[in-house]
Amino acid sequence: MDSSGTAFQISGIRVAAGETREIYLKVSESFLANSILIPVTVIRGVKPGPTAYVTAAIHGDEINGVDIVRRLIFDLDHENLAGTLIAIPVVNIPGFVSQSRYLPYHRDLNRFFPGTRSGNNAERVAWRLFQEVVRHCDFGIDLHTAAEGRKNLPHVRADMSDARCRALARSFGSRVIIDQKGPKGSLRREATDAGVPTILFEAGETRRFSTSVSLEGLRGVLTVLEAQGMWTAKRKAKKPPFQVIVKNSHWIRATQGGILNLEVRPGELVYRGDEVGSLLNPFGRMVTRLRSPVTGIVVGVTTQPLAVPGTGLVHVARLKKTLSRVEKEVRARVARKSRLKTGRKAP
């Protein structure tokens, strides 16, 4: 939807070309009878172009995206923006205030899109956001972090069978793309089904900011905007050393209960049969060694030290064709790190 020429409006507030407006979108009310308002920044470029949304904290405790959206709004000069950027740093206001994933009544907002006008509390919030923002856009990026108790390698999730999502995901430039439609009722799946292709960026941990995650997220959003003709970067973005599209991933789960001693981190390579950690009993004796049944790159780990049979510990994306490229890059990275530690110069 090319928004050039016509006034763009959200919640009845018009935004002219070249204008930036901060709008509060009422989506619900609290137990105190106050309005629940989502802060929406609409940045309209002077030049015509597509309309895009970037959302964060649909899960209220996943706050890394809040920092990415803040940087998107404040750290950039939007003079050369083409089209309209709708930046929403916090979608789930009650969850953000209480630092919880959920809306009241333990409802996960990201399972209730596109919502309904007269449904339950989550459906109503979803409906307002979908009607007022999402359906006016050409594409979107939804920012998340790993769920509580997990840490992820920054990655994109997208439905790679959809050509528009595939183009967005590829241009984001993350090393790992997980090829999934997303759960029913999630914003990215329902928006894509409604004709607004949407991808998800997932990185870091709940309730934390990480500068490296923020910078990677911001860079990714900007390269997507650039690929869609909305943004011109001063410097050409570096291509990732590899880009793995993961259809097939495997959770290494605890086979017994115990105290976890994990020996791998996100971004590391594991080979079939490699030891990834062990489980100890309260006396500190080894209960079992944990081995990876697959070869691949670690995309997520638990951050919790305790496990029972079935606890997901290490999430491995299987690698086949791309294994040698990933090996080369991982080896180069390890060598760089050890040079830094020992102070030796590169040969």
Ligand SMILES: [Zn+2]
């Ligand atoms: Zn999330």
